[in-house]
Amino acid sequence: MRPKSVVLLFRLFWLFIVRRVVGRGLLASPAARLSAALLLVAAFAGFNVLSYVVIRQYLGGTGLLEPVLQVANASVGFWVLIAYTLIRVLFMKADELLKLSFNLPVTNKERTMGFALFESSLVLLVTVFIFGAFSISTVLIEGTDYIPKVLASIWFPAISTYLLLSLGYYLLERALQALRIARLRGLVVPMVLAIGLAAAFPQTNEQSSQIAESYVSGREYNAPVLLYAKLLEDVGLWFSILVLLATSAALVPAIVAIAPRNYVPMRRFFAILPQWLAGRKFGVYILILFRSFETMVAFSFILIYSVFAWFENLVLPPYALALITFQGVYAFSNSEPLRRIATYPGRTVANYLRLVGSQGVLLVVVGVPVVGLSLAQGVPLEACLPVLGFCVSNILISTLVGIAFPPEKGNPFTVIIGVLLTLILVMIFALGLNVFNFEPITNTAIFTALNLLVVFYSILGMRRMERIARNEVVA
Amino acid sequence: MKWLLRFIAGLTVSFVVTMIVVVTSFITTMFSASEMGVRKFGLFGALFFEPHEQADGATALEIGVSNGAPIAVVFSISLVFYVAVASVLERLKLHKKRLLQADKG
Incomplete structure (x- = not known):
């Protein structure tokens, strides 16, 4: 697999999306494009300001930010799963997008990896939208000393969760191919993701209430999801980064190895009515x-x-x-x-x-x-x-x-x-x-x-x- | 028909702009009110927000419109602005069309 081809495909997908999106429907007019961009930027800025004001008013100087950050850490997996489900389901029928690359001298593996990179950038965008405001407000209120805490509690777990989800997805794809039902992945994958959401929701809730209880009773709470934050507290930021790099170094080659070699088109229609x-x-x-x-x-x-x-x-x-x-x-x-x-x-x-x-x-x-x-x-x-x-x-x-x-x-x-x-x-x-x-x-x-x-x-x-x-x- | 459509579009745009202004002012007022029992006003006295404590200790919020005039002014200004921009745009389009026709001729 040539990394150069993967990056080239990644850029091609982004170019296609950007050019096609800003030229259709209402967005074809420059005034509408500018208004839509301003509305999106204003909404994100408003979201940031709102988050800053709420956190400063209710949590600033109370010492409660620490357990809140822990609760956020416990819920990172659930939110990344939501972002992953959204992007994965939306891009399930992105066959037209993939067809663009069929004329290029790239292998199926490179195509899959290029698309995976493109998809990860989208998941990152959604995650920034979800956690960006919280991270920025926390650092603004508590100062730059809080940056390592925010990194270890929010962003490191988010990266590892995304890589784990990707690995799980490609394993599922392989299993579907082995069972010769890969064409039905449009139905099976969303169902598996929905089951994942249904299982993760009560677990996240349970963990959040346990963190709150531990804080009230003065006990220390430990769980695998709080690994990076725990390492930061016990050893230091460098060790936390080292563990993140080691985990990623193990997961990325595993994803590359597991990603399917052949491309099976998805079944788009299900004739269920007479x-x-x-x-x-x-x-x-x-x-x-x-x-x-x-x-x-x-x-x-x-x-x-x-x-x-x-x-x-x-x-x-x-x-x-x-x-x-x-x-x-x-x-x-x-x-x-x-x-x-x-x-x-x-x-x-x-x-x-x-x-x-x-x-x-x-x-x-x-x-x-x-x-x-x-x-x-x-x-x-x-x-x-x-x-x-x-x-x-x-x-x-x-x-x-x-x-x-x-x-x-x-x-x-x-x-x-x-x-x-x-x-x-x-x-x-x-x-x-x-x-x-x-x-x-x-x-x-x-x-x-x-x-x-x-x-x-x-x-x-x-x-x-x-x-x-x-x-x-x-x- | 063309003017009716433009009028409906003007009303829609003004309504959206007014709602955005109302919501932004409301959020600003809400976060500037921190004392119990103190009524804060926003958007030139159009909106009010008052947190007060109930008998059982819970906090109740009272929100609403105390004076509709500033909101009506915001609506009218956006409507006039929209109509002005739409008319200028229409004239410019006509002018461009005329210039293009003169160029062909």
Whole structure:
């Protein structure tokens, strides 16, 4: 394996992502690009300032920062697993991205490693977003002496956890290849990651409460996850760095050796509904939605969460249902060929209703058993109804995101940008309306008006894209 | 139709800007209020935030809008700004189109 080829592929993937993301949908306009960049930078800066103010106000000078850092250390694994799951699931169908490299004189191993390096840089970005604010605020409050502590408690465990997760993933890939079911990895890998999350969550909670108890009773708490912090305290930073380097030196060659040599394309569709549904236009939209890989992933996550909630006796409203409503992001682009091949693609409003209606059917199909399970656990119906209202609203919003930032095949980055911007806006609206202290009926009316605005812009966007497509054909 | 669309876009942009200003002011006010029972105001007296202690020792927060006028002013200024920018942009586009046509002719 030549490291030069790996670095070249890594740069190629980044170049592709950056160029393709900033040239499509709403981001094609320079003003929109600048606004989106400013919004993202402002959100991160705001996150940092908020974190600094909260930590200074509640923890500064109390001596409580030490156990809080330990709790953060214990939860690093869980958060890195979340970041890894997010990036891994998003890039599961990045075949188009990998196909770019098929014309280059590189081996499969080099391609896998180049992609692994690219993926690790993305996981690093997400981790910086999660832990960056906490690390910066802690150092600003306690001074530069705290830098080694933050490194040993947050960043060293994060690196080792990422390497361990990568090793685990490639081992799983090898096992799937040996069992000749590598094509199904789109379904198996997210399920394994979801099981990992379900197992890590209670363990992280348990460890956090043990750390808090030990601090109150004045006992010293030791656990394998606190290894780097313990080494820093007992021996020094240099030894902690040495152990990190030794662990990485053992894990990286193991990852290179285990990474599969051959490339198996992923199965993208799962035909689970009868084909006679294609007799009607609405039926085709349902088939497109149900057969897609993303629906299967969201469904498997909800299934695992529901089983976990049942066994752990988590009496919570069915929040997990929201996952299925994010399918709206792909709804428009996945059904786009359908409207392009038809001589008469139909009216825009009717097409929009089919897009949203098919997602409504999916919500009902998944929602009935999940809500039933919540009701059986003792969650009152009044607590489930707002979740369902949020799901319907999310279907409309994510469909608009899918129209404004159309995700491409093999370019999942567009989805991240769109979803991130939408989340920021939705959170601002929710917090802003909370400040106004309106009556519930007024809040409902405002949210209904906002949803109608979302529908209006979605139809407008679809009409505009159809007009562009028509002109492209004529030209 | 074109003007109606522009008007709706203006309302949407102004609403988003107003919400961002309200939330930012609210967060700033919230973290500048540290004493119990003291009411702090933000956004030129539009928002208030007051932490007070309940009988059982828990801290209750009272938040809300004391004067809607500054918020309405923020909304109006952003609407006027949007309309002005949109009109200038439209004129510039028309001017560019005319120049291009004159160049061809």
